[in-house]
Amino acid sequence: SSELTQDPAVSVALGQTVRITCQGDSLRSYYASWYQQKPGQAPVLVIYGKNNRPSGIPDRFSGSSSGNTASLTITGAQAEDEADYYCNSRDSSGTGVFGGGTKLTVL
């Protein structure tokens, strides 16, 4: 399958920990990359590879993977983390593929 499946919406209380998941067969071959997108803005890479953060991404963002499931964890969520989050990898034919996105609400 070339699909990546994400929960459409997740909420978290301010300062608490939240996990956003992404499922797909391609994740057995590729680590997921994760992108944060705020309204009206381009996506921003927040996690790539096993658990790598680009420069400038807070260390409260972390990634993990097991089998066909990848997870993005935000430890101590802040109001500014409210955004849409997308996972991404390649499928078995090498085509890039995105998950449907998860809307994170910080309460």
Next chain:
Amino acid sequence: QVQLQQWGAGLLKPSETLSLTCAVYGGSFSGYYWSWIRQPPGKGLEWIGEINHSGSTNYNPSLKSRVTISVDTSKNQFSLKLSSVTAADTAVYYCARGREQQLVPPYYYYMDVWGKGTTVTVSS
């Protein structure tokens, strides 16, 4: 710091060809996948395709018959053409720099630099 600057026509009529260009500033052009992604209004991201510096392309099968991505290494630019557009092609189009590691599985693939996006509307 690498930056991507994109431009192109923002309003098209059905059956016309969408044409966008993305210029790469401040970094090497080789060793990366130069990608196009789009996002219809209120919807998620869709990967359109990519090209490397030597001109090898890879397209989303759902768009392959209408998509051409090309590169001009002399200008550090790459371009997207999408033919026979319809209202369903209305979206924000992004260019991005892709990186990949395929030495040891699990592999890495990610897009670390993005353009600001170009809104393309298809309407008669």
